[in-house]
Amino acid sequence: MLTRISSSSFQPLKAPGTASHGEPLLKPEGPYAILGWSEGDFASGIAPSRSTMFGARGAALLSDGSLWVSDTGHHRILGWRRTPTTDNAPADIVIGQTDFAKEGRNGKADPTAASVNVPTGICGYRGGLAVADAWNHRVLIWKRVPTASNQPADIVLGQPDAASVHANLGKDSPTAQTMNWPYGVAEIEGRLFVADTGNRRVLIWDDPHETGQPANHVLGQTTFDNRNENAGADIGSIGMRWPHGIAIWNGKLAVSDAGNNRIMLWSSMPQSNGTPCDTVIGQSDLSSCDHNGASYYPSDATMNMPYAIGVHGQRLIVADTANSRMTAFADSGTGAAADRLSCQPDFASKGDNRWGFPERDTVCWPYGLSILGDTIAIADSGNNRILLWELA
Secondary structure: OOOOOOHHHOOOOEOOOOOOOOEEOEOOOOOOEEEEOOOOOOOOOOOOOOOEOOOOOEEEEOOOOOEEEEEHHHOEEEEEOOOOOOOOOOOOEEEOOOOOOOOOHHHHOOOOOOOOOOEEEEEEEOOEEEEEEHHHOEEEEEOOOOOOOOOOOOEEEOOOOOOOOOHHHHOOOOOOOOOOOEEEEEEEOOEEEEEEHHHOEEEEEOOOOOOOOOOOEEEOOOOOOOOOHHHHOOOOOOOOOOEEEEEEEOOEEEEEEHHHOEEEEEOOOOOOOOOOOOEEEOOOOOOOOOHHHHOOOOOOOOOOOEEEEEEEOOEEEEEEHHHOEEEEEOOOOOOOOOOEEEOOOOOOEOOHHHHOOOOOOOOOOEEEEEEEOOEEEEEEHHHOEEEEEEEO
8 A cells, every 4th residue: 555655754855055045936825726636646637537637738828718738648638718716627628539538649540630649838829729739740720719629720830731740741851841849839929939849949930821831930040951959069049959938028039948958038039040049047158058057956047958938027937847846037147047936945956846746836847837917827747737826
């Protein structure tokens, strides 16, 4: 019989000496609602249902009051017509499976405009919805927020049609029309930004309106036909290794370059392909890439595979994924330190669920986040759940 051990019995690993606690990023009392998880049930989220999840990697709080989740391991999108206020509220809409009890890549059928295979990033886009359908190597766009289960997407980017799913159309080199494991999507100033992660680049569409449309701009590479890690050069201001999250912060474009353990920042919106970034946070300079600054222990100025970012007021919020914590920055200079922290006791601590069992206020590999007003939705992937939390 499994005996439950309180997380208070575990001592988080941290650097010796005094560690800064910072101010709380999230309200200390914890999330006001948790979806997909029951306290004490460590196997929750495995079997698909209206109220369970498996490795959810994306969440989107939309201005119409709805909530959308990429239930990644179940290969489906879940929708709540109104953002829940209570734990384990059942979803209203499912896309990608014939019913809430089914799972499987593309619904265990041929791919369509209503199927997904490892969906990850998700966001509102021009009054509709955009989803990074990662292992179908495409992005799906609904022009209006879906109102019914398995409503097909209106636009497919990254493929010539809804039936095609090969990375880079089965070729060695990418083009402005292809993708390889796109993991992140974001709307910025009416344009669509896609973290085309497997091609180690960010693609930008000024006005996506038809299936197969080529991107207008690329960052992370100097041309559309290159997919080399760090743009085929030493780590620097142009190349990326594993881009994921995208946001606009005080007029600066921010991209989470998870593979290089940093956030890249452009002081203004780039106007040409391969524009170099101006500063980075998470590293002390533009040429460094080690996680936690080449230390086992984190600090207020280091990161370990930061996947998701968002903005609240004047601060950039970071899901510091492999450190299983949430941080926030007010300073955008290279090597800047975070001044807000949640989910760990101090900036020198790390560990999934603080090296214990899941609690209401812990995270295990947070992959995605969405912010609307003072509410943040965190895709707490390793705990198979979504946290709905008020920012402090």
